[in-house]
Amino acid sequence: MTTNTVDVKTERGLGTSDTKSLSETFPASPTDFDPAAAMKALLDGIQTENPDFGAFSMDYSDSPDIEKFVPNPTSPGPGDVNPNNKGPEPQSWPPAASGFGSQDEPKDSASKISEQKFDTLLPGKSS
Numbered sequence: 001m002t003t004n005t006v007d008v009k010t011e012r013g014l015g016t017s018d019t020k021s022l023s024e025t026f027p028a029s030p031t032d033f034d035p036a037a038a039m040k041a042l043l044d045g046i047q048t049e050n051p052d053f054g055a056f057s058m059d060y061s062d063s064p065d066i067e068k069f070v071p072n073p074t075s076p077g078p079g080d081v082n083p084n085n086k087g088p089e090p091q092s093w094p095p096a097a098s099g100f101g102s103q104d105e106p107k108d109s110a111s112k113i114s115e116q117k118f119d120t121l122l123p124g125k126s127s
Contacts (some may be wrong), residue, residue, distance in 0.1 A: 017053060035117075037047070039117060042058070043058050043114075044059075045057075045058060045059070046058070059110065059111075059114040060106070060107070060110030060113070060114065061107075061111075061114075063105075063106040063107040063108070063110045064106065064107070065105045065106070065107060066106060068104070069095065070093070070095070071087050072088075072089045072093075073089070073090070073093060074086045074087050074088070074089065074090070075085075
């Protein structure tokens with residue numbers, strides 16, 4: 001396996017860190033970046049060391065299919081808290097499955113997202 005590190009040295013300034021200060025402050029942390037190692041450690045496969053969730057698939061391979069639902073935003077009326085007394089949804093209210101990505105099931109979206117590689121992701125961009 002080839003390891004490609006991104007070694008960018010910076011000096012303190014607007015929008016940049018200071019590599020030397022960071023190295024002195026956090027001596028056990030690497031200042032170079034290895035995209036392959038980051039991908040393996042953070043985003044690939046099943047994480048087993050999570051104290052809150054136990055074994056957890058970072059590929060979201062167990063994502064469920066879900067029923068699309070948008071609750072009725074109307075109120076039952078003054079002093080009434082019974083949701084069964086709500087009127088119909090306003091005509092301007094969007095249907096449950098509208099808008100970008102709304103037709104996708106979580107499992108389908110997850111498989112597309114898990115195909116992305118860490119070293120191709122750019123700050124401020126999404127795909």
